[in-house]
Amino acid sequence: MTSTENPRTGVRARTRGAILRAAAAVLAHDRAAPLSEVAERARVGRSTLHRYFPDRDVLLAATYEEALSEIGRVMDEARAQEGPAAQALRRVVAAHVEVGDWVVFAFGDTANEVFDDAPDAADPEPEILTDLVRRGQEEGVFDPEADPAWVVQVLWALIFTGLEQVGRGRMPRHAVTPAVVRVLERGVGA
Structure with missing residues (x-):
């Protein structure tokens, strides 16, 4: 790296990012895929991939962290x-679909649990989402009798199912958010 190159935006950072994005895309759908497939998807040679990530475990851990x-x-x-709960829920769904390969990679294989530093630590995201559901219940747009934690689990299942359908070529990515929102709103609407 030259002295004027920013470590977050320089060639090394871009190459590392390309490898991690490729790893998420490839390994999300086939955890046993050869690293040569990751290198090809990242448009780098295997030797370049191995300079950044010396073995599969290092690559998996870095990909999980980036996810x-x-x-x-x-x-x-x-x-x-922020804003009305129904609109916030739509933004949350769209956000997760936007980073679909990262979501499928991170949560599609329980083997990733080995990378959690503190597996018993509370994950703030479900709390944010359960609070969102509670807010929607208070606003009268979500079923007041539905358990917020259960609604969040249903939300995850719908997002994940939509992303799996994209991965299998059964649904275009742009159709996932409206499908998830439609099913979720009709299932928990007040």
Whole structure:
């Protein structure tokens, strides 16, 4: 890296990011895919991939960490705590669909649990989402008798199912958000 190159935007950072995005896309759908497939998707040679990530476990751990970072970023951008609950819910769904490969990679395989530093620590995202559901119940737009934690689990299941359908070529990505929102709103609407 040259002295004028920003470590977040330089060639190394872009290459690392391309490898991680490729790993999420490839390994989300086939955890056992060869690393050569990841390198090809990232448009780098295998030797370049191995310079950044010496083995599969290092790549998996870095991809998981980046997935959580990307999911956190879009959750922040979705502003789940702002505005009417129904609109906030739509933004949350769209945010997760936007980073679909990261979501499927991070949560599609329980093997990723080995990368959690504190598996018993409370994850703030479900609390944000249960608070969103409670707010919607108070606003009268979500079923007041539905358990908020259950609604969040249904939300995850719908998002994940939509993303799996995209991965299998059965649904275009742009159709996932409206499908999830339609099913969820009709299922929990007051």
